[in-house]
Every structure is written in structure tokens, then in C-alpha cells.
């Protein structure tokens with residue numbers, strides 16, 4: 001999971017982009033980068049670290065221009081190094097210079113990389129963003145295509161999830177895979193600048209008034225002539241198909257103040273909470289306690305439906321960061337211990353419904369249940385706002401093998417015992433589907449194993 005941002009037509013574009021990237025910091029905390037054009041030169045800066053650490057006033061001062069793209073990275077494909085950070089930059093033999101940043105994962109990466117390497121295209125990283133960029137640059141440079149045609153060729157050949165931004169010295173392009181797996185929204189500021197981002201919360205911080213989805217398989221070009229939308233880059237290549245938005249963007253990944261896939265994220269989460277409560281009609285409890293922050297709105301939905309008080313019984317230290325997006329288990333374990341504390345003298349003798357959005361490896365929730373038990377709760381009923389995660393994701397989320405997923409390894413009752421909770425219920429998939437307005441347009445593969453785009457990795461994992 002990563003976050004992208006693009007901006008066209010704004011003085012000090014780098015500073016403005018940094019503000020938008022900061023709003024998307026939850027999507028990736030390992031590294032960040034920016035490419036900025038002043039019309040003549042595209043300058044690139046990328047480094048390991050958070051946006052506020054990397055893009056100091058001094059660094060932003062070195063990036064003049066009105067056109068910029070930015071990226072915050074959580075590594076999925078390619079290790080956590082500066083080389084694999086985005087954006088990527090390439091100067092073609094014919095002269096044009098491109099920079100690209102992307103969110104998602106390419107499932108036929110090896111096949112396309114071999115195709116390009118056989119044609120003497122060289123790579124500096126193992127990152128998907130570089131693959132997309134080099135493919136497009138190859139088509140422009142060696143085959144003489146214009147950029148929209150090169151992107152269309154790319155869409156026909158490259159399979160997977162990509163919400164991407166590309167700049168030349170004087171143009172901004174945004175484009176998205178046919179399934180629209182990752183979110184991508186764009187709009188205009190009052191002074192006419194065009195902004196595109198992974199999440200609308202970033203557009204809001206930049207005072208973008210009208211927000212639109214980048215169309216599936218759509219390409220949008222912004223330049224001196226204005227804005228041109230190529231509605232369907234794959235028009236000649238494919239039959240109509242459903243979109244496959246990642247359902248986990250609504251459950252967990254995205255910020256609750258974002259709006260995408262035609263939904264308010266917080267409302268989907270409240271509905272999930274209400275659906276869980278509907279399953280618990282006969283359960284008597286004193287309080288609903290969500291695991292902050294991603295489960296807060298699920299907890300609110302549960303509490304409202306059941307008419308029981310919601311309590312912020314767990315306090316999160318916001319300086320630790322998200323546990324899920326720490327790349328190694330040891331770092332994740334330490335983070336959990338440092339991340340949560342209980343309210344003093346609150347839990348003693350209380351019957352609690354503890355709400356979490358998902359169980360992936362099962363290590364985090366066990367530690368949280370332990371904490372609440374130690375604090376004296378008499379009953380802990382664990383309610384999970386998603387079905388059991390049994391399959392890996394190949395579209396931009398780091399759940400590398402099925403073996404790491406606790407639900408793939410143990411029956412539910414065993415997981416309940418391991419968690420230490422008195423009862424455990426997951427939201428059934430049919431109930432989850434009712435929480436979104438277009439259920440047929442979502443991907444549920446990590447629950448069902450029914451992958452919308454298949455690849456070698458998938459075949460091996462079966």
C-alpha cells in the first residue's frame with residue numbers, strides 16, 4: 001500500500017505536494033519522494049523516512065516548479081531501499097524526460113521485465129513503478145508512440161493494480177488499471193490548479209472543491225491546452241468488466257474522512273459495526289471498545305445499533321505508527337507493546353465487546369486482549385469487522401504467504417483460544433457485501449481466494 005499525489009499549475013508545487021503527501025502518510029511510512037518540473041528540468045528527491053523528515057524547507061527550496069508528483073511508500077514488491085522508492089525518473093534517447101509514481105502491484109512483473117530487458121532496457125530497482133515507467137518510455141522512445149498511446153499499450157500488456165501519476169517537463173498524466181483496485185481521485189483548486197491523490201483526504205487539505213474518480217482504465221492529460229480525459233484506455237482491447245476495488249480500503253487502509261469508490265469510508269465502517277451488532281442481539285455487555293484508530297467507526301456503528309456506550313478504553317500512542325505496515329514481525333511486536341495502553345480503573349469487572357477491523361497474523365489482537373484482561377475485564381467478546389483473511393494479496397498489500405495468515409492455519413475456535421477472548425465472531429462475507437452500495441465492484445480475494453487477476457505467484461500459492 002502506498003500513496004500518490006500529483007499537482008499541475010501551482011506555484012511552489014513542491015510545498016503543496018508535501019502537504020498532500022503528509023495527509024497520505026498513513027499509506028506508507030518507509031520512504032517518500034517527489035519529482036518536480038520547472039518546465040525545463042525535472043528534479044527528483046527521494047529518501048527513507050517520513051514526509052516531514054525528508055521534505056524540510058531547505059529541500060523544498062531546491063525543488064522549484066509548478067508541476068510535481070509525490071509518493072509515500074510501504075514496500076510490497078522490492079525491498080525497503082532508496083532505489084526502490086518512488087518516483088522513478090528516466091530520460092529517453094529522443095529527449096523527453098518522464099517521472100512516474102504508482103500505487104499497486106504488477107502481477108506479471110517478471111514477464112514484462114524480461115520483455116524489456118530482451119530489448120536492452122535497463123533497470124535500477126525491483127519496483128513496479130519503474131517497470132511501468134520504462135515500458136511507457138520504451139514505447140515513446142523506440143516505437144515513436146505518443147504518451148496516451150504508450151499508456152494504452154501498457155494497459156493492454158501489464159496486469160495488476162496501478163493508480164499512477166506521470167509527468168513530463170510540462171504535462172501531468174494520471175491513469176488507473178481497468179479494475180480500479182486502489183483508490184484515485186482528482187479535482188481542481190479554486191485557483192485552477194489540478195490535483196490528483198490516492199485519497200480525497202489529501203485533496204481536502206489542499207482545498208480541492210470538486211472531487212472525481214479517475215475512470216477505470218482512464219487516462220487524464222493536463223497541459224497548457226487544458227484537461228483531456230481518455231475515458232477508456234483499453235477500449236479496443238477488452239470486454240466490459242466489473243471493477244474490483246479493494247474492500248480493505250473501506251475496512252481498514254484508508255482514512256475515515258476519505259471518499260472513494262462512491263462511498264464515504266466512515267459510513268461503510270459504521271454499517272459494518274451495525275451488521276456485527278445485529279448478530280449479537282442476545283449478548284449483554286457494558287461497553288464497546290474499538291481498537292483505535294481504524295476500528296473507531298466500526299465500534300461507533302456497533303454501539304449505536306445496540307444502544308450501549310462506546311468507550312475509548314484503549315489509548316493509542318500516535319507516534320508509533322501503524323503496526324500492520326511495519327515490514328518485519330519483530331518490529332511489529334514491539335510496536336504493539338508501545339502502541340496501546342488501557343484507561344486506568346476502567347475495565348475492572350466489565351463485560352466488553354472489543355472491536356477490531358481484521359485478524360491477519362493474530363499477534364496484535366492477542367496482546368491487546370491480554371492487556372484488557374490484565375486490567376480486570378470480566379468478559380471479552382471479540383468482534384471482527386471482516387471475514388477471516390485466508391489468502392494473500394497480490395495487488396499492493398503485504399500479506400506475502402498464506403502460511404503467515406492465522407485463519408489459513410487454524411480453525412476459528414483455535415484462534416479464539418489463542419486470542420484469549422471469551423467469544424469471537426467475524427463479519428460474514430454476505431453481511432460485508434451489504435455494507436457497500438456496489439458489492440459486485442469489489443475484490444474479496446483475501447477472504448475467498450477468488451482472485452480477479454491471476455498470475456504465476458497465485459498459481460504457486462494454491
Ligand code: SF4
Nearest residue numbers: 246247393443445446
Ligand atoms: S486481495 Fe484483499 S487486500 Fe488485496 S485487493 Fe483484494 S480485497 Fe484488497
